[in-house]
Amino acid sequence: MFEHLLAAVAALATFKVFGLMLLGTAAGLLAGAIPGFTIAMAVVLTLPFTFGLSSIEGLATMLAVYVGGLSGGLMSGILTGIPGTPSSVATTFDGFPMARRGKPGLALGLGVWASFFGGLISAALLTALAPALARIGLEFGPWDYFALVLFALTIAASLSGGQLVKGLIAGLLGMLVASIGEDDINGVARFDFGVDALRQGFDFLPVLVGLFAFSQLMSDIRDAAKAQAPLMPPGAKATRIEHRAAIRLTLAGYGNLLRSALIGLFTGILPAAGSSISNILAYDQAKKASKTPEAFGQGTPAGVIASEAANNATAGGALITMMALGIPGDVITAVMLGALLIHDVAPSPSFIGEQPVLAYAIFLAFFLAHFFMVGLQAICLRAFVLITRVRMYVLASVILAYCAIGIFALNNVTFDLWTLLIFGVVGYAMKELGFPLAPMILGVVLGGTAELNLARALAISEDPMLFVTRPWSLFFLILAAFSVFFPLYQARRGRSRWTLAYAPAMALALAGPLLMMGGGVRMAAAIGLVGYGLWALGRHARNGWAVDPAAATAPTLREG
Amino acid sequence: MRLGRDRVLALGLLALCGGFWAASYDIRDLGFQTLGSAVWPRIILAALTTMCLIYLATGGRGAPVAAADSEAAGRAGAAAGWARRYRNPAICFGLFFLFLASLPYLGMLIGGTLFVFLALTCLGGHSPRALAAHAAIAAATIGGMWAIFTFALRVFLPPGVILPSF
Numbered sequence: 001m002f003e004h005l006l007a008a009v010a011a012l013a014t015f016k017v018f019g020l021m022l023l024g025t026a027a028g029l030l031a032g033a034i035p036g037f038t039i040a041m042a043v044v045l046t047l048p049f050t051f052g053l054s055s056i057e058g059l060a061t062m063l064a065v066y067v068g069g070l071s072g073g074l075m076s077g078i079l080t081g082i083p084g085t086p087s088s089v090a091t092t093f094d095g096f097p098m099a100r101r102g103k104p105g106l107a108l109g110l111g112v113w114a115s116f117f118g119g120l121i122s123a124a125l126l127t128a129l130a131p132a133l134a135r136i137g138l139e140f141g142p143w144d145y146f147a148l149v150l151f152a153l154t155i156a157a158s159l160s161g162g163q164l165v166k167g168l169i170a171g172l173l174g175m176l177v178a179s180i181g182e183d184d185i186n187g188v189a190r191f192d193f194g195v196d197a198l199r200q201g202f203d204f205l206p207v208l209v210g211l212f213a214f215s216q217l218m219s220d221i222r223d224a225a226k227a228q229a230p231l232m233p234p235g236a237k238a239t240r241i242e243h244r245a246a247i248r249l250t251l252a253g254y255g256n257l258l259r260s261a262l263i264g265l266f267t268g269i270l271p272a273a274g275s276s277i278s279n280i281l282a283y284d285q286a287k288k289a290s291k292t293p294e295a296f297g298q299g300t301p302a303g304v305i306a307s308e309a310a311n312n313a314t315a316g317g318a319l320i321t322m323m324a325l326g327i328p329g330d331v332i333t334a335v336m337l338g339a340l341l342i343h344d345v346a347p348s349p350s351f352i353g354e355q356p357v358l359a360y361a362i363f364l365a366f367f368l369a370h371f372f373m374v375g376l377q378a379i380c381l382r383a384f385v386l387i388t389r390v391r392m393y394v395l396a397s398v399i400l401a402y403c404a405i406g407i408f409a410l411n412n413v414t415f416d417l418w419t420l421l422i423f424g425v426v427g428y429a430m431k432e433l434g435f436p437l438a439p440m441i442l443g444v445v446l447g448g449t450a451e452l453n454l455a456r457a458l459a460i461s462e463d464p465m466l467f468v469t470r471p472w473s474l475f476f477l478i479l480a481a482f483s484v485f486f487p488l489y490q491a492r493r494g495r496s497r498w499t500l501a502y503a504p505a506m507a508l509a510l511a512g513p514l515l516m517m518g519g520g521v522r523m524a525a526a527i528g529l530v531g532y533g534l535w536a537l538g539r540h541a542r543n544g545w546a547v548d549p550a551a552a553t554a555p556t557l558r559e560g
Numbered sequence: 561m562r563l564g565r566d567r568v569l570a571l572g573l574l575a576l577c578g579g580f581w582a583a584s585y586d587i588r589d590l591g592f593q594t595l596g597s598a599v600w601p602r603i604i605l606a607a608l609t610t611m612c613l614i615y616l617a618t619g620g621r622g623a624p625v626a627a628a629d630s631e632a633a634g635r636a637g638a639a640a641g642w643a644r645r646y647r648n649p650a651i652c653f654g655l656f657f658l659f660l661a662s663l664p665y666l667g668m669l670i671g672g673t674l675f676v677f678l679a680l681t682c683l684g685g686h687s688p689r690a691l692a693a694h695a696a697i698a699a700a701t702i703g704g705m706w707a708i709f710t711f712a713l714r715v716f717l718p719p720g721v722i723l724p725s726f
Contacts, residue, residue, distance in 0.1 A: 172608040179601045188597040218649040397679035398701045409715045455595040
């Protein structure tokens with residue numbers, strides 16, 4: 001491991017890579033700070049600039065954009081109360097009140113340093129856990145992969161703000177889009193409707209950018225008055241970041257920092273659950289664990305620390321799943337996956353073993369990007385204040401043209417631009433009609449993987465029972481089944497008695513496949529799950545299955 | 561059963577499923593595959609149809625289209641309100657369509673600059689001062705990006721037939 005790590009350090013430690021990462025982080029910070037400009041858009045726009053670079057240089061640049069974007073949202077959130085990205089929604093709860101009480105420098109400092117420490121914890125665990133998860137991934141057969149994709153899609157749909165049916169329809173539409181064109185297994189054209197260009201199918205990056213970025217820009221300029229107004233209401237001004245006081249406060253609340261980073265990391269590991277969810281979850285847990293929960297929302301440092309530590313740590317978790325299993329953790333990592341494929345890097349369980357230097361370079365670049373992020377915050381804060389004077393319609397028109405140039409440059413194919421337009425219209429219509437886009441994006445990205453693994457599974461054996469007799473497949477199918485009922489559980493929590501049995505039942509059900517796997521650690525995990533399930537059921541039985549109405553007021557998970 | 565917006569949408573999606581299901585019979589069957597090329601799309605379509613039927617059955621909570629329409633007809637300028645609501649996105653989609661349709665003739669540099677200029681002018685107004693600002697923004701942003709791609713990154717961007725170098 002250490003020789004690979006040293007080789008990765010040697011590959012990254014050049015002026016060129018550092019310069020590229022500096023530029024990438026600055027671009028990400030600004031993109032994250034501007035409401036309406038998403039991190040995914042920034043990564044896509046950066047992609048064409050990396051074509052002439054080596055894989056390591058290109059990926060380091062894009063990771064810098066990713067990390068910068070995650071931290072950029074706190075600037076607008078704290079200074080104006082409008083989060084730059086959904087990842088920073090909870091930051092505004094306490095960051096903005098702090099700024100209004102005359103402590104904007106401290107609030108920004110807390111956000112920056114919590115992001116930094118959260119990111120570092122996540123980077124360390126990424127380096128430790130990704131190879132371990134990849135080793136587990138090597139145990140997966142096609143049945144298990146198929147079930148994992150199914151789980152990724154159901155959880156993406158179930159986290160769509162209680163719109164499970166719409167989420168599932170969106171996910172299935174995404175898979176249908178992915179099935180258009182020549183199929184990867186037999187090379188037979190499907191759904192080309194006599195159009196030559198459709199024989200090759202849709203390239204997934206133009207589809208992603210159309211669905212996500214194009215539709216987002218259209219939503220941002222829909223309101224004529226908002227489109228003509230400056231990006232931010234007057235009031236945003238550069239301020240001096242109070243680094244020392246912020247570091248002291250952040251480290252003093254190390255329990256909150258660590259808990260929030262771990263929440264972020266494990267939310268990121270879950271397929272389809274991103275930083276827009278983790279920052280709210282971490283904030284909620286920090287409030288519950290606090291001795292002064294009433295201070296939350298009034299400008300308490302713990303609120304800013306929880307949200308920012310969690311959202312940066314989520315990136316590490318999403319990278320673990322993407323690097324080890326090839327499954328994107330959220331929309332941004334779906335775009336990152338496309339970027340990796342363009343650089344001839346195909347993440348899979350065998351990737352870390354086969355290309356260890358590149359893998360460790362990615363881990364290290366993620367780690368390093370956090371140092372650049374801290375260093376650049378003060379400079380980018382001034383640039384951000386200047387950019388807030390730009391009107392939204394100017395930004396949207398120019399970004400739209402840049403998206404077109406960037407998308408054309410991917411394959412030098414004009415049809416990709418038509419794809420961008422078609423899916424821009426589809427994405428906008430879906431948003432207006434209340435359909436979540438994240439499941440559709442995952443459907444587009446994972447549809448081919450699901451089909452390929454189903455075909456492989458059936459080629460090995462036509463026995464469908466293998467999907468429920470293989471432990472990992474069963475494990476993911478159980479998770480998929482429980483995730484389907486999650487929106488109902490969320491809606492009824494604190495009101496219906498059956499919700500008390502949801503978590504214990506899931507623990508008991510998951511213990512089954514873990515016991516089937518054998519091995520000391522998994523047996524211990526299974527016993528732990530059985531113990532928890534029985535204890536929780538017993539506790540509820542002793543309480544006469546009384547529901548706690550306070551649970552109904554807990555925040556719900558929503559797609560960002 | 562009231563015909564709400566969600567139900568109209570569900571019916572549209574069911575029609576889409578039907579169209580794709582019919583098109584799946586045009587997929588060539590090679591005869592020797594374990595999983596035929598048409599099987600996977602049909603699995604997706606079957607699941608999608610099921611979900612759309614559930615959506616159709618449960619989607620009646622919104623305001624019914626007929627009622628909404630009659631209400632809308634009662635309000636003066638409701639159609640104008642709808643047009644105002646979607647004016648900006650419609651302009652952008654329309655201009656982007658024209659940009660793509662004219663790309664073989666105008667090329668990326670001229671077409672892109674024209675697209676940005678027209679989008680800015682349609683969305684931001686057309687006073688003489690605004691026109692000058694929009695022209696400068698369009699030329700600087702697209703010209704700059706075109707130059708970076710063409711000369712620094714050596715990425716080919718499509719030229720037009722009118723001015724073949726751009």
